[in-house]
Each structure stands twice: as structure tokens, then as C-alpha cells.
Amino acid sequence: MTEFARPASHRPPRRGLMFVLSSPSGAGKTTLSRRLLEGDGDITLSVSATTRPPRPGEVDGKDYWFVSPDRFADMVRDDQLLEWATVFGHRYGTPRGPVEAALHEGHDVLFDIDWQGTQQLQQTDAASDLVRVFILPPDLAELERRLMGRATDPIDVITGRMARARDEISHWGEYDYILVNDNADLCLAELRAILKAERLRRKRQLGLADFVRGMLGQ
Ligand SMILES: Nc1ncnc2c1ncn2[C@@H]1O[C@H](COP(=O)(O)OP(=O)(O)OP(=O)(O)O)[C@@H](O)[C@H]1O
Numbered sequence: 384m385t386e387f388a389r390p391a392s393h394r395p396p397r398r399g400l401m402f403v404l405s406s407p408s409g410a411g412k413t414t415l416s417r418r419l420l421e422g423d424g425d426i427t428l429s430v431s432a433t434t435r436p437p438r439p440g441e442v443d444g445k446d447y448w449f450v451s452p453d454r455f456a457d458m459v460r461d462d463q464l465l466e467w468a469t470v471f472g473h474r475y476g477t478p479r480g481p482v483e484a485a486l487h488e489g490h491d492v493l494f495d496i497d498w499q500g501t502q503q504l505q506q507t508d509a510a511s512d513l514v515r516v517f518i519l520p521p522d523l524a525e526l527e528r529r530l531m532g533r534a535t536d537p538i539d540v541i542t543g544r545m546a547r548a549r550d551e552i553s554h555w556g557e558y559d560y561i562l563v564n565d566n567a568d569l570c571l572a573e574l575r576a577i578l579k580a581e582r583l584r585r586k587r588q589l590g591l592a593d594f595v596r597g598m599l600g601q
């Protein structure tokens with residue numbers, strides 16, 4: 384231990400935050416999310432429900448909860464989704480239960496959702512717990528190269544996603560942070576820096592007043 388280190392037990396408990404990543408399809412959210420989660424035990428992924436069919440290699444309950452349109456409609460009706468939207472012709476939504484449980488336990492939650500979902504989260508009581516990051520590709524040609532290179536979708540799906548890219552990007556001004564994912568290592572380091580700083584914000588330090596009073600013997 385260096386002379387500047389302090390035991391974790393001296394830290395006041397913290398409010399969990401909702402860390403949202405949005406981008407046009409193919410800019411790199413999933414890639415960055417996976418890497419962010421790997422090295423950070425305090426943040427957990429919100430696994431969305433979707434009516435989209437699984438891509439090869441995608442695992443139910445890990446990448447998404449793959450559900451039928453009827454099941455999705457039931458989830459909407461029963462208020463089981465924190466937000467939901469139709470994206471590229473399929474429905475996607477955030478199951479409410481796991482997010483609320485994680486936040487309650489003081490964990491942060493990572494969301495890979497589009498601008499419609501982000502707007503909906505912004506309307507909830509949890510808006511002050513929201514940290515919104517928009518990820519831009521270096522340019523549209525590179526975005527198309529990435530969608531092609533990923534090779535998970537047929538060409539008509541890629542064309543459809545490229546056609547929506549400008550509209551998605553037009554929502555950049557609704558986000559707190561804008562990153563350009565030209566270099567994944569750099570972008571990941573920027574995401575980690577944002578998360579670190581946001582965790583230290585005064586409003587997230589529960590019991591801070593008591594902690595300081597205790598320190599000052601008041
Ligand atoms: N900085 C980068 N440089 C080059 N390729 C990248 C970079 N970041 C991600 N990629 C690649 O781009 C492709 C798309 O990335 P990814 O699937 O993470 O995008 P996404 O934003 O999650 O897309 P979607 O919204 O469709 O889920 C993948 O093949 C990934 O390996």
C-alpha cells in the first residue's frame with residue numbers, strides 16, 4: 384500500500400448510475416461494452432429483450448433475451464420494460480427488474496440502446512442517474528466497412544442500417560459525451576475515464592455529509 388492509498392471501507396456508499404451507449408449500428412458499442420465489462424466488476428450489462436432473430440453465435444440471456452412478438456407485447460402490457468422501441472423493424476426493450484435490482488444494490492448498469500430508448504430513460508425518475516454517451520464512427524464509409532466486415536447481417540439489412548445512420552447520428556446533441564471510435568483502445572480508455580469521473584460526482588456519494596461530519600467530529 385502506498386502512503387496515498389486508502390482502504391475501500393473508508394469510502395462512503397455510492398448510488399449506482401445508468402451508463403448508456405448509443406451509436407449508429409456498427410460504430411462499435413457491443414465491442415466496447417464487452418471490453419468495458421471485462422475489466423470492471425462494479426458495472427453490469429442490461430440484457431435487452433428483442434423480437435429480432437438471433438445472429439449466429441448469439442446466446443439467449445447473454446446477448447439478448449430473444450422473445451416472440453406476442454411475448455414482447457405481454458412485457459409491454461405488464462409494464463416489465465423500462466423503455467422500448469422499434470429499431471430496424473424489430474422491437475427491443477430493457478427489462479425493468481434486473482436494472483432496478485442492480486441500482487438498488489449500488490451497482491452501475493450499462494445499456495446498449497438507441498436514441499429512442501435513451502429519450503425514454505431521460506423521462507423517468509432515474510434521469511439524474513443517467514450518463515449518456517454517443518459513439519460516432521470516424522466516417523460513414525468506415526461504418527459501412529465495419530457492418531460488412533462483421534458479416535452478421537445480409538446485405539439488405541446492412542443497407543437498411545446504413546440508410547438509418549444519418550438519422551441516428553442527428554441525435555448526438557442529446558448526449559452528455561461524444562466519442563469517436565476510430566481506435567477501440569483509445570475509445571475504451573475514454574469510456575473508462577468518463578465512468579470513473581461520473582462515479583466520483585458528489586451527488587452519487589451517498590452519506591457523504593455524514594462521512595465528512597464524522598471526519599470533523601461534528
Ligand atoms: N475501433 C474500431 N476499429 C475497427 N473496427 C471496429 C472498431 N470498433 C468496432 N469494430 C468492428 O466493427 C464491427 C461492428 O462493431 P459492433 O458490433 O461492436 O457495433 P455496434 O455499434 O454494437 O452495432 P449494432 O448497433 O448493430 O449492435 C465489428 O466487427 C467490430 O469488431
Ligand SMILES: Nc1nc2c(ncn2[C@@H]2O[C@H](COP(=O)(O)O)[C@@H](O)[C@H]2O)c(=O)[nH]1
Pocket residue numbers: 405406407408412431432435466467468470471475476477495496497498499500501
Ligand atoms: N431502445 C432500445 N434499443 C435497443 C435495445 N437493445 C438494443 N437496442 C438497439 O438496437 C439497435 C440494433 O441492435 P442489433 O443488436 O440488432 O444490432 C442498436 O442500435 C441497439 O443499440 C433496447 O433494449 N432498447
